[in-house]
Amino acid sequence: MTYLPRTHRLADLTWPEIDELRPHAPVAIVPLGATEQHGHGMAQRTDTARAEAVADMVARRMSPQVVVTPTIPVGMSEHHMAFPGTLTLSPVTLQQVVVELVTSLHRHGWRRIFVLTGHGGNNSAVDVAVSRLRAELTDTHIAWSGVTPVVSDLVKANADSPVRGHSCEIETSQALYVDPELVLPERLTRGSATLDDLNPAGRLARSHPGINFPQGYDALSPTGNLGNPRLATAELGALLVDAVVDRICGFLTGLIGLPDRRPAPPPAPIALETS
Numbered sequence: 169m170t171y172l173p174r175t176h177r178l179a180d181l182t183w184p185e186i187d188e189l190r191p192h193a194p195v196a197i198v199p200l201g202a203t204e205q206h207g208h209g210m211a212q213r214t215d216t217a218r219a220e221a222v223a224d225m226v227a228r229r230m231s232p233q234v235v236v237t238p239t240i241p242v243g244m245s246e247h248h249m250a251f252p253g254t255l256t257l258s259p260v261t262l263q264q265v266v267v268e269l270v271t272s273l274h275r276h277g278w279r280r281i282f283v284l285t286g287h288g289g290n291n292s293a294v295d296v297a298v299s300r301l302r303a304e305l306t307d308t309h310i311a312w313s314g315v316t317p318v319v320s321d322l323v324k325a326n327a328d329s330p331v332r333g334h335s336c337e338i339e340t341s342q343a344l345y346v347d348p349e350l351v352l353p354e355r356l357t358r359g360s361a362t363l364d365d366l367n368p369a370g371r372l373a374r375s376h377p378g379i380n381f382p383q384g385y386d387a388l389s390p391t392g393n394l395g396n397p398r399l400a401t402a403e404l405g406a407l408l409v410d411a412v413v414d415r416i417c418g419f420l421t422g423l424i425g426l427p428d429r430r431p432a433p434p435p436a437p438i439a440l441e442t443s
């Protein structure tokens with residue numbers, strides 16, 4: 169009979185259950201969220217909810233091969249601090265949180281780990297953390313992604329606003345699908361949706377792809393959001409989120425099939441010249 173765990177959520181299991189599950193679950197997902205403003209019509213926990221929903225859907229589909237840690241509910245949101253209520257960790261703290269959580273999983277035997285961030289502001293800290301972990305945990309495969317970037321082709325095909333990326337039609341559609349309670353439809357406002365809506369610094373930043381010129385969201389949009397969330401639908405959210413889940417499951421299946429990562433051999437000794 170196939171072994172089925174009571175749940176894939178690490179925090180809901182007892183240690184004997186985890187001990188039993190571990191050999192059946194080669195992959196651990198660490199979801200990261202944020203507590204940050206999402207404009208007038210969407211809750212601060214939106215990124216946390218999206219990351220957690222995707223992680224849960226992936227784990228359910230791949231059961232029992234995937235466990236999911238608790239979602240870290242605060243990320244790097246310095247660029248949203250001008251709005252009431254946003255919480256932020258510094259990039260160094262977030263980086264360290266990721267390093268220490270992944271290291272904990274490694275100590276319990278996990279050697280394939282996927283960090284999933286629902287918030288793009290976490291990316292630089294996660295990228296540095298993963299670089300450190302690759303060097304420190306030389307027997308471990310570590311990968312990471314955002315949610316929306318995994319389906320950037322579908323976003324391009326389905327978005328209306330040329331300027332988007334935060335509480336826009338794409339993100340709000342995902343929220344309507346994973347947890348409609350995140351959204352107050354009557355309060356949604358069109359944000360900065362074209363280059364003309366941005367201030368000069370924002371326009372300069374957004375009109376030169378590939379050049380990084382970070383701006384606070386208060387400079388980009390008086391309401392705190394981009395794009396037009398009034399165009400959001402749960403149907404579009406389903407299309408996007410289900411595709412994210414498909415693609416991450418595809419990746420993780422490949423990851424499980426890889427041979428274990430082997431530590432790099434130590435460098436050859438330098439030959440001493442004898443003359």
Ligand SMILES: [Zn+2]
Pocket residue numbers: 206214215286287334335339
């Ligand atoms: Zn968000």
